[in-house]
Amino acid sequence: MESRIDTAVEIAGIRLKNPVIAASGTFGYGLEFAQLLDLNALGAIVVKGLSRAPMLGNPAPRLVETAAGMLNAIGLQNVGVDAFIEEKLPPLRKFSTAIFANIFGNSTEDYVAVTERLEAAEGIAGYEINVSCPNTKQGGMIFGSDPSLTHEVTAAIKQVARRPVIVKLSPNVTDIALIARAAEDAGADGLSVVNTLLGMAIDLEARRPVLPNITGGLSGPAIKPIALRMVYQVATAVKIPVIGLGGIATGRDALEFMAAGASAVEVGTATFWDPTAPARVAKEMEAWCRANGVSRMATMTKSLRAEDR
Numbered sequence: 237m238e239s240r241i242d243t244a245v246e247i248a249g250i251r252l253k254n255p256v257i258a259a260s261g262t263f264g265y266g267l268e269f270a271q272l273l274d275l276n277a278l279g280a281i282v283v284k285g286l287s288r289a290p291m292l293g294n295p296a297p298r299l300v301e302t303a304a305g306m307l308n309a310i311g312l313q314n315v316g317v318d319a320f321i322e323e324k325l326p327p328l329r330k331f332s333t334a335i336f337a338n339i340f341g342n343s344t345e346d347y348v349a350v351t352e353r354l355e356a357a358e359g360i361a362g363y364e365i366n367v368s369c370p371n372t373k374q375g376g377m378i379f380g381s382d383p384s385l386t387h388e389v390t391a392a393i394k395q396v397a398r399r400p401v402i403v404k405l406s407p408n409v410t411d412i413a414l415i416a417r418a419a420e421d422a423g424a425d426g427l428s429v430v431n432t433l434l435g436m437a438i439d440l441e442a443r444r445p446v447l448p449n450i451t452g453g454l455s456g457p458a459i460k461p462i463a464l465r466m467v468y469q470v471a472t473a474v475k476i477p478v479i480g481l482g483g484i485a486t487g488r489d490a491l492e493f494m495a496a497g498a499s500a501v502e503v504g505t506a507t508f509w510d511p512t513a514p515a516r517v518a519k520e521m522e523a524w525c526r527a528n529g530v531s532r533m534a535t536m537t538k539s540l541r542a543e544d545r
């Protein structure tokens with residue numbers, strides 16, 4: 237008989253049955269995938285980013301394939317927080333998987349307003365705050381590229397949130413540890429590392445950018461080494477738990493992120509070529525632990541040997 241592996245992990249007081257979380261924006265509202273895989277096999281689901289009002293997003297094309305990755309300029313299309321609560325949350329409550337609401341806005345007040353609406357709803361484990369958005373009230377600076385803006389928005393959300401607040405950091409910064417500490421100082425309960433890297437694709441013959449938006453967010457295996465480095469830097473800079481993501485496609489990838497310091501992981505772009513990727517990654521992690529004599533998966537977190545650091 238196969239030995240039993242304890243796959244449970246804890247993030248900011250939330251117990252997950254395994255460390256694998258479906259990332260925001262690549263798994264819809266979760267429900268779209270219920271026919272393709274058992275949602276109960278996932279540690280958690282982060283839903284598509286939610287704003288105060290519904291948003292249609294950018295014009296097409298919004299996706300471009302790149303070497304080992306993908307550029308997207310979806311433009312944060314979503315049904316809006318009210319429709320999420322009324323239409324998506326009730327069927328999601330039937331699953332035993334933790335649901336994280338991903339929140340974004342163009343001002344601190346927007347973030348707070350969305351959080352307040354979600355606070356009144358049942359069936360949400362915690363919040364993931366997407367700070368890779370411009371603050372249109374203050375010159376369009378990206379919240380997550382400035383420590384004081386990151387601090388401001390995190391502290392304001394913490395004032396109204398009784399559920400754990402995970403701040404999802406932007407990789408488009410010079411010193412990610414500085415931003416991580418600003419979020420921690422403001423009371424963040426955890427950090428997700430990282431969002432997409434700003435990139436661009438060009439149609440050479442047409443002499444035009446491929447995306448009408450000109451730039452897009454790069455994701456997928458192409459960004460994995462960068463994301464891994466940032467998880468390592470953040471995990472050594474803060475005391476709060478870190479969720480690692482960026483290019484994870486296999487159980488080995490996920491366990492590398494845990495070794496670098498992540499307590500849990502998210503799988504995003506991999507679901508584009510394998511819709512069952514988050515469940516498969518969880519199974520592959522368990523198989524690796526069994527083959528390598530690791531009986532409790534949580535012990536993989538920060539397991540890099542000291543002499544290698």
Ligand SMILES: Cc1cc2nc3c(=O)[nH]c(=O)nc-3n(C[C@H](O)[C@H](O)[C@H](O)COP(=O)(O)O)c2cc1C
Nearest residue numbers: 259260261285308366430431455456482483504505
């Ligand atoms: C099509 C698409 C839509 C995304 N939408 C969101 C979003 O709404 N909110 C968010 O925080 N991150 C969003 N992301 C970022 C992913 O959650 C993730 O941070 C990033 O893609 C890196 O992980 P990956 O390489 O596993 O995809 C999106 C990514 C993609 C590819």
